[in-house]
Amino acid sequence: MKDPHFFQDRAILAPTLEAVEMINIYMLEMIAAPEHEYLSSDSALRSDEDSEIQGEWFTTEFLNDTKSSGMPNHKLLLKVGTPIMLLRNIDQAAGLCNGTRLIVNELGEHFIGATVITGTNVNDKVHILRMDLVPSDSKFPIKFRRRQFPIAICFAMTINKSQGQTLSQVGLFLPRPVFTHGQLYVALSRVRSRKCLKLCILDEGGKQQTSTVNVVFKEVFGNV
Template sequence: MRLSLGENNNIQGLRNFTEWLLKIGDDLVGDTTDDESIVHIPSDILIKNFETALDDFIDFVYPDMLSNLSVENYFKDRVILAPTLDCVTDVNNKMTEGLPRQERVYLSSDSVCAEEGNMEFELDAFSPEILNGINCSGLPPHKLVLKVGAPVMLLRNIDQTNGLCNGMRMQVRRMENHVIECKTLTGNKAGSIVLIQD
């Protein structure tokens, strides 16, 4: 996490906040009972309106997103980290909804190459509904909804020699049926245009 001064340049306030965060990380803050700590969070950093919390958070991290879609380092300098895959899905869906262009849906393959001896069992055990519902780390969702301008991240190594590695962040420039054109935002080839093919 990188903290920076806001408009009021409250250096002491920022210093106090960073020390508080470090103490939380070192387990020096809070009341510990039964191996669980209760940390009291100051009210000035709590989310006040739960119904608009995600919208407010996205607006905070990506201020004036629509007017900055073509700004060189806008998405490179900002990221939202989420604790669970469900949170990642919520953030992705909300950000995609906020983009003005037409969405395109990409679906994963939802069939199994069954062995002859166990074919009936495997077809029942691995039905399309089960395969499409898998949501685990390292696998893309069954239904990927994208729009031009959306920030994306690679989840696996595609071409290490050209820098297309797990964790690389890119921005969608164009989409076709089986190819997505992106501009790389991170890595040693930042700024280059790549084609991702299914």
């Protein structure tokens, strides 16, 4: 934990946000440092006139409990030494883009100080502020605004989020089989060598297994 570069090119991958969050909470509890809690301010947005779902129907408590891919949670628990990932482009010229990973080194009341560990600006020290964020998924049924730090803890990340990254060490956690075409291939191809990959495969009862299902949509090969 004292070496900020330890997390530079290693990660745990999982197929779902629920599995990722479970791992991140477990790992955060292992850090022997004071914990700081950051809560978001959530508000509903006016819906389109032809929308069947109106923003004024939703309470603040309901919005606080709402989770969406690419959005930070209402409650962020952080400790110094925690690896985090940016969920939005902040300053592309400075290398602060969606997917950039950092290590937390300062927890202020209105800012988070961190050191960049991936990309072109490794070792740069930056301050991250709260932003007004709206779910980027156009199919998401609720329109709301969340003012929160645009980050997520990233001891673990989803397989989809790891696309395009090359890592030296990967742990693949599969509490259930992958559910989309090519997802297993993406996870296994993050490393260059088989010895750098470890898998934990569980069945529905939580017992360890030695194999898993590889989901392939054979229709995509019809015209190959």
